Amino acid sequence: MRSNELQRIELKEYETRRFPKTEISEELGLKIWQSYGKQISIDEPSFKNGREWDLTANGWAGHIPLTPELEIALLPKVDIKNLFGMLEYAYRLKSFKFLDGLTDCDSLKDFYETLANFLALRVLDRGRKGFFRSYQPRRDKIPYVRGRFDVRRSCQKPWDVLPECSYEEHTSDVEDNQILVWTLQRILKSGACTERSLPQVRRAYQSLRGLTTPVPCDPQDCVSRLYSRLNEDYQPMHALCRFFLEQSGPSHRVGGRTMIPFLVEMAKLYELFVAEWLKANTPPDFVVEPHDEVVIGPGGRIRFNIDLVVYERGSQKALFVLDTKYKAPDHPGNDDISQVVTYATTKDCDEAVLIYPKPLNMDVMIGKIRVRSLAFSLDGHLEVAGRRFLEDLFSGVER
Structure with a gap:
């Protein structure tokens, strides 16, 4: 790439862009392949591609500060406002009123920075009252x-x-505060914040750094925590921390600094969004269980982790086994069908459903199991799409 100016490569989800051989050095191509081969498919110049570089984003969205002169923006196919809506549900942020105005952001990087600023302001506010001890x-x-x-x-x-x-x-050197200070440290190293939010993030980090040890934390440390009247305001902060920790890529050196990319795996986000939307909107006579594990066979050596199971609350009977697929094929694949039928068999369930972002119109009987494909669309209004999906799911079920 040309030096002395910041270059920005934009890659849209699952679309291939071609770059002249002179635009990307072999050293840079090797770095992309070694560090981000999971997020970006890269083919070096050859006779197959006209002696140019081919780069394809593999279902991820976010921001990668690759060198001091180059950053890569991975753009989702989903409309940016709908992406925010997915994140709100997936990370249970929707109930927190401080998210008003996030839809004014026009990029995922702006969204990341705005959330970082919200977290920092909340930490500073809690610091003025005194951190939890x-x-x-x-x-x-x-x-x-x-x-x-x-x-x-x-x-x-x-x-x-x-x-x-x-x-x-x-x-005050307790896990509640350790989660905050570790997350703020990761945000500072992300390279995604500008002077619009950096002063607040730095101040929030410093306010905790002298009182709390930045112990490495896992995203799961942020969920299923106990809160009381003394620390109930930590709940939204920990929800934000979970978001940042789950979207932090592996760190690497950029110039003289350690940088942490911001990366969202769209398939996982779609799965989490659908699960949380269903939990919030399914009628009260039914229970939605995400990641329902089934153990079978001698010694429990065979294990299945089912995306979603919908149970009838009273009888605890499994009514639906659901598997989310963030892809848009022309028709459901045999592997997808085999997988969801196996799941339904293990739960003695007659309804197996594959969920895609677009309608594929499959409805067949395999033995006694009805196998359908339903769409939870990410185009248009998410709430409207969700209600349509719920109506299709429960069609034919007496309620």
């Missing part, structure tokens, strides 16, 4: 007796004059 068990050698004194150890080592004590310390 709790009592944590400690065991240490200290110059005075505190809590329970280990007499046995003292007798065994009389030359060690410092008493070893077990006690509880009222501290």
Whole structure:
């Protein structure tokens, strides 16, 4: 690429772009292939492509700061407003009123930066009130007796004059705050924030850094947490942290800095969005169970993780087995059909449903199992598409 100016390559989902051989060096092509081969398919210049580079985005959206002179923007096929709507449901952000105005963003990078700014402002606001603290068990050698004194150890080592004590310390270095400071650190390294949000993110990070250890956290650390009146305002912050941690790619060096790309895997987002939308909108007589695991065979060696199962609340009977597929083929593939029929068999369920972003109009009987393809469209208004999908799903079911 030409130096001394920031170059931006835009790749739209599943579309191939061709670049002259002089635009991308072999060193840069190798870096894309080695670091982002999962997100970007790259074919080097050859007689097959007119001696040019072919780059294709593989179902991911986001931002990759590749070098100080080059960034790659992976653009989703989904309209940007609908992408925001998917993220709101998928990460349970919809109930948090601070998201008003996000639809004014015109790119995924703007959305990322706006959310980062929201998180930073919430952290700063909590810091003014005082960060959450709790009592944590400690065991240490200290110059005075505190809590329970280990007499046995003292007798065994009389030359060690410092008493070893077990006690509880009222501290802010707890997991609730560790999640926040770790996430803010990752955001600062992302390269996706500009001076519009960086000052707030830096201030929020520094406000916690002196009180809390930035321990590496997993996205699952942000969910199924217990909240009380003392830390209930942490719930939306942890929801945002989960979003940032799940969309952080592997770190790499850009110039003298460690950079963390922002990457959204669209297939996983679609699966999570459909699951959360159904949980929020399915009639109360039914229960939606995402990732329902089935263990069969001797020793439980055969395991299936089913995307979604809809149960009748009273009888606990499985009414539907659903599998989401973020792709747009001309017709459902044999592998998809075999998979969902197997899932339905393990749940003794008569209804197997494949969910695609566009209608494929399949409705067949395989033995006693009805196999359908239904569309949860990402075009147009998501709520309208969801209601249409729900109506199609329950057609023929007495409620």
